[in-house]
Amino acid sequence: MAASRVRNGGRPTLEEVAARAGVGRGTASRVINGSPRVSDATRQAVEAAVAELGYVPNRAARALAGNRTDAIALVVPEPETRFFAEPYFSAIVRGVGAALADTEMQLLLTLVGNDRERRRLAQYLTAHRVDGVLLVAVHADDPLPELLEQLGMPCVISGARHAAETLPSVDSDNFEGARAAVEHLVSRGRRQVATITGRLEVYGAQRRLDGYRAAVSAAGLAPDERLIAPADFTEEGGARAMRDLLARRPGLDAVFVASDVMAAGARQVLREADRRIPEDVALIGFDDSVVARHMHPALTSVRQPIEEMGRRMAQLLLDEIAGRAPGDERPSVVLPTELVVRDSS
Amino acid sequence: MAASRVRNGGRPTLEEVAARAGVGRGTASRVINGSPRVSDATRQAVEAAVAELGYVPNRAARALAGNRTDAIALVVPEPETRFFAEPYFSAIVRGVGAALADTEMQLLLTLVGNDRERRRLAQYLTAHRVDGVLLVAVHADDPLPELLEQLGMPCVISGARHAAETLPSVDSDNFEGARAAVEHLVSRGRRQVATITGRLEVYGAQRRLDGYRAAVSAAGLAPDERLIAPADFTEEGGARAMRDLLARRPGLDAVFVASDVMAAGARQVLREADRRIPEDVALIGFDDSVVARHMHPALTSVRQPIEEMGRRMAQLLLDEIAGRAPGDERPSVVLPTELVVRDSS
């Protein structure tokens, strides 16, 4: 039934490798950890023994002796359903996985659903059970980053929390993505471009709004606060905002929506109001999700390089764990977005 | 920069807890592991010490001494993009996470992209670095399950690989889901019900076809092999199959498609052929993905309880790790599906 009683599950130990190679345990360890202070002959002997025996280091023993874990945690706030939707979650995971693929690092997935789990996580991290943490979709008021900072636990977040972000972070260029989208609308002759924003406490949503404003000014259009409708990243919120906009500014001819899901809600309202897309109203979303591709008409959307973001987050974290030279500033990466033009604009 | 030199990262050890409680290390260990062979007074003393010191067991030490890891791996074949699409991946992860939430088990995520990574995984598993494995989207000819069986490593798969599945598995009731979908079509007066299948090497796809056939017979309709078009779970494949069907049986008035994504392809072809949905042709998909909800008209679809599947997989695996009494048959769970009726049928 359960595990055998055999030591180390019957796997060869470092000691056995050393014996086989005719060297001491310390030397074998050096070879396996790539220390330069070993002669070539010895190295080869040990490597041969490793190959013959099929030796794989025992991770637990390593962790215990070396006071590290060779594991990082990807912490996902489960209530953040937005994050779980395509394309985010899988793409981030793929990116992180790719970056870790030829590393010894393991990826631990931690879903944090409620406060109890949150406390458990804190305890978990306090107990130093991982070497570093990737934090996605953190809110500006989340205490977790401070805790990590205090513990001296390396950490990278996705999406800066505000303009003066202190943590290493990876973000897409929300400002420029929004700006380009609106510029595109203007270039196609739209004059009354509205926007539906995400929750503005989310810095990225704020940046998209900033980008919208910048493009409107740049185009020489009159800024009009009544063309700006705040929403909450949900489909229902998008619909509500669209209704408001239509009531306030019936003459609008384009809407830049800060997420595809909200755009789906907006599209529904536009359909009910008998506005044709794109003839009467052009629509642009954000995320380039599967919803965008399958919407009718297919939704023009701003694509974020999410997989690449995952990859960069992992790389940053590995650097952070390896130790950053003092004086290096906090690394933060901003990746370019891409406007995917489809039928809705 | 790097980690401090302090032992155990400055955390209290079991020894310290024991000292504080005025008991021996062994006794403290017993309390922490919930052994019944401890007096109440002692238990309380130890628990108090644990609370005061904020003791958290050192996982690595535990793993080393106990020859287990308290971790399970979720192995995801990365090429299987179908799995990465919503709703699968995130829902499975959520379910697994939920089942593990009040367990000491960690969840390790392992993406297997190519053969090299596959070999690495095998080595990894051979080295007993996890207590058990969740395997999703395994192909019938994947060697991994055999390897695990050989190693005596507990394992649960999602989706039986064939009728005589030997591994513990969790599956949705593909047969019944398909049968109910087709029955629904028939009950709405459709007489020429076609189907677009997934890759039939995938057992689940085969079962959906079986369900389709069963419903057709039960309805007293003439079975017609020309109403069955094989595809491959892709949108393009779905479109191709739909074209074939239309060419062969122009009079068809309903299609049961074995996945939403294929249904999206089929819908495109139907639109081009000027068949109205659902007036001329009713359409039903499978998965109840976001695509189904946002399709126009909204797609009727068979929902699988994916999160629940994840939860059950994890539970099964935990049982398996705890040890199954000899004589217990291989547990396998089949969960009911649900037909979500929308506008397309």
Added chain:
DNA sequence: CAGTGTATTGGGAGCGCTCCCAAGAAGGGG
């Protein structure tokens, strides 16, 4: 009251590895 159990308890002996010190080997300078 000796004899036999049963319920607790303490702590030794590892688990497989890394860290580090000291010793041996090899090479160079005076």
Added chain:
DNA sequence: CCCCTTCTTGGGAGCGCTCCCAATACACTG
């Protein structure tokens, strides 16, 4: 030819925990 460096090397000393055995305490039984 001897001494001092530098390069390698072996292996002791843990890392914090679980397993298990032996010891103690106590309660009965006859």
